[in-house]
Amino acid sequence: MPRRSPAPVVPVGPVGAVGPRVDAAFFDLDGTVVRGASLFHLARGLAARGFFSRRELQRFARRAASFALRGEDLGHLGEVRELALAFVAGHTTAEIRQIGEEVWDEHLEADVSAGTRALTREHLRAGAPVWLVTAAPVELADVVARRLGMTGALGTVAESVDGTYTGRLLGEPLHGPAKADAVRALAERHGFDLRRCAAYSDSANDLPLLTLVGSPAVVNPDRALRRHAAAHAWPVHEFRGWWHLARWTVPVRRVAAGAAVVVVVATLARRR
Numbered sequence: 392m393p394r395r396s397p398a399p400v401v402p403v404g405p406v407g408a409v410g411p412r413v414d415a416a417f418f419d420l421d422g423t424v425v426r427g428a429s430l431f432h433l434a435r436g437l438a439a440r441g442f443f444s445r446r447e448l449q450r451f452a453r454r455a456a457s458f459a460l461r462g463e464d465l466g467h468l469g470e471v472r473e474l475a476l477a478f479v480a481g482h483t484t485a486e487i488r489q490i491g492e493e494v495w496d497e498h499l500e501a502d503v504s505a506g507t508r509a510l511t512r513e514h515l516r517a518g519a520p521v522w523l524v525t526a527a528p529v530e531l532a533d534v535v536a537r538r539l540g541m542t543g544a545l546g547t548v549a550e551s552v553d554g555t556y557t558g559r560l561l562g563e564p565l566h567g568p569a570k571a572d573a574v575r576a577l578a579e580r581h582g583f584d585l586r587r588c589a590a591y592s593d594s595a596n597d598l599p600l601l602t603l604v605g606s607p608a609v610v611n612p613d614r615a616l617r618r619h620a621a622a623h624a625w626p627v628h629e630f631r632g633w634w635h636l637a638r639w640t641v642p643v644r645r646v647a648a649g650a651a652v653v654v655v656v657a658t659l660a661r662r663r
Contacts, residue, residue, distance in 0.1 A: 413606055414583040415542075416514040417574055418507065420525035420535065422593035423610045425502045429527045429535070432502075436494040442478050476549060480558030484530065484551050491534040499535065506630030507610055510591065511541060519589075520581070524574055524600065526566040545573050571599035591628070595619060 421428050437443065479487055511521050520542040525532050529546030536544035548561040563569050578585050589606040590597075595615035601607035609620045610628045620627050 412517050413514070413519050413589045414585075414587045415520045415522060415578070415581070416511070416589040416591070417522050417524050417600065417604070418511060418541075418590075419592035419594065419597055419600075419610075420523055420527055420532065422613075423591055424504060424507050424511075424523065424535065424539070425499055426504060427502060429499060429525070429531055432494050432498040433491065433528070433531055435498065436490050437478060440490065442482075476556075476558045476560065479549060479556045482556055483554050484556065485554065487528070487556070488530045488534070491528075491531045494531070495534050495538055500538070503539070504611070504630050506628060507591070508539065510610075510628065511539060514589070515540065515542075520583075522574075522577065524565065524570055526564045526570070545570075545577065567596050568599045570597060571603050574600055574603060592616070601625075 418424055421430075514521050523532050523536040523539075523541055523544040523546075525544070525546050527546050529544065529548050532544035532546030536542070545565060547564045547566075550557045550559045550561045565573055574590075575585070577583070578588065585603055586605040588604040589608065590600050590604045591608050591610050592601060593609065593611045593616065594613055598616070598619065601609070608626045608628060609616050611631050612620060612627060617627065619625075
């Protein structure tokens with residue numbers, strides 16, 4: 392059986408690698424625009440400001456570590472989501488947005504991928520709108536998109552009444568097929584031809600989005616997405632440097648994320 396050729400790897404450098412002019416470009420956030428999980432950084436900011444009790448913090452840490460180490464489990468994801476909503480219930484949207492600004496300054500900006508930032512700028516210079524599309528809270532997504540000069544952001548929306556969170560979601564988390572549905576609706580509103588749009592992600596969970604557009608590309612892909620990209624000759628942007636070589640042996644990012652959750656939560660618990 393002949394070996395399949397690997398997906399073309401696009402090196403870091405003066406870009407020009409974004410291909411032909413597109414109607415719009417859509418970028419995932421976690422692992423694509425920023426290293427690691429943006430929600431983890433937001434949780435750090437909330438914990439530092441006294442949003443969690445020790446018991447809540449420990450409970451959240453167990454679920455977050457399980458997700459980071461074992462991958463997605465719908466039961467655990469649902470519980471983490473409910474915990475996160477409980478943390479912000481009763482707080483104002485303005486308060487969470489302000490914390491999002493501070494979390495950007497304290498943590499997120501340093502974790503932005505220089506290579507992906509260059510890709511977004513190349514699309515913007517070519518006159519294409521650039522949208523951030525993420526399962527992270529829309530309040531945080533708006534901050535990241537604005538700070539990076541993007542056109543706008545789509546994210547998971549928590550319900551609020553008179554500017555105060557109720558502890559419920561509006562709709563479902565912007566994850567997997569829901570992310571693709573949100574982009575399809577955005578394209579209809581703005582008149583984008585999805586066959587002339589581009590999308591970028593690091594995760595096989597975003598295949599519904601990537602297969603929706605005419606110019607899909609992958610950034611720092613997980614192993615499943617790398618295999619899919621190779622099978623379909625999608626371009627691969629690899630910005631992770633030397634450590635990405637370990638991707639062939641163990642899921643390094645999950646293990647590192649799990650360890651980081653445990654360390655940070657333990658530190659915060661001791662301080663509290």
